[in-house]
Amino acid sequence: MVAFRFHQYQVVGRALPSPTDEHPKIYRMKLWATNEVRAKSKFWYFLRKLKKVKKSNGQVLAINEIFERKPTKIKNYGIWLRYQSRTGYHNMYKEFRDTTLNGAVEHMYNEMASRHRVRYHCIQIIKTATIPAKLCKRENTKQFHDSKIKFPLVFKKVRPPSRKLKTTYKASRPNLFM
C-alpha cells in the first residue's frame, strides 16, 4: 500500500465559553488534509464560513484520524465537490472505484488537476459516500460491476525490474505483445 497524501480527520471544536454563552454549541467536521495541522486550519476555515467563530475565539476539542474500516474490500465512492474554475464556482459529482476512501480522494484530486486544471486549494469536498453498485451513475464505474470480468492486457510495457537496471540504449526492439 502506498502512503496516502491525504488523511481523513475528524475535528471537533467550539467557540470559547463566554459570560453570555456558558455552553457554546460543539461542531464536528470530517475533512481531508495532508497532516493534522492543516486539518485544524481547514476546520476553522469552514467553520468561519458557517458560524460566527474564529480560531482566536474558539478551541479545538479533539482531532482524530479516521482510518479505513475494510481496506481489502473494493467499494464505489461517490464524491460531491465544489470547485473554482477560471470563470466561477461549480458543483460536481464524481465516482471512483477504490479500496479506501483516502485513495479515492487522492484519485479525485489528481483527476480534477488533470481534467480541469483545478488545484488542491480550489476544491472543497462537500460529501463523500460509498455507493452500492445499483446506484452508480457513471458508465466508467458500472463497467466493472461484472462478476465474470475478463479482458486482455493489450500493450505490455517492458520495464527493467528496478530503476538501477535502466539503460538508455537497448540491443533489440522490445516485444510488446502480451
Added chain:
Amino acid sequence: MPFKRYVEIGRVALINYGKDYGRLVVIVDVVDQNRALVDAPDMVRGQMNFKRLSLTDIKIDIPRLPKKKSLIAAMEAADVKNKWENSSWGRKLIVQKRRASLNDFDRFKVMLARIKRGGAIQQELAKLKKQNAS
C-alpha cells in the same frame, strides 16, 4: 493473433516490479482499468497496478473475492506451485535464482563442468567427422 492470457478472477500473475518482485499472486478482483485486487497465501490482500504484473498461463477456479482459506484450498487443488515450477518460464526463473546465488567455489565447479561437457562434445564431433571423411 487473438489474446490468450486474460485478466480475470483467478488468473495467476507474477509481480515484475517493486518490493514484491518475483512473487506469484492471484487476481481476485478488478478495481478499475489499471488496478487489480491481488492476493497470495502469504501476503495481505492488496491492490496492484497491472503494469507491475505479468500474466501467466495458469488460472484457478475461484469465486469473486474468496476468503483466504478457500483461496489457499483452491491453489492447492489446482496445484499452482508445481505447475509453475514445471513450466518453462518457472524453470528459467529457478535457474536464474540459482545462478545468482552461487559462491566462488560453486562457480569454479561450474567452470570445470563446462570444460568437461565441451570436451565430451568435441570428442563426439571428432568421431562423426572421421566417419564422414572415410
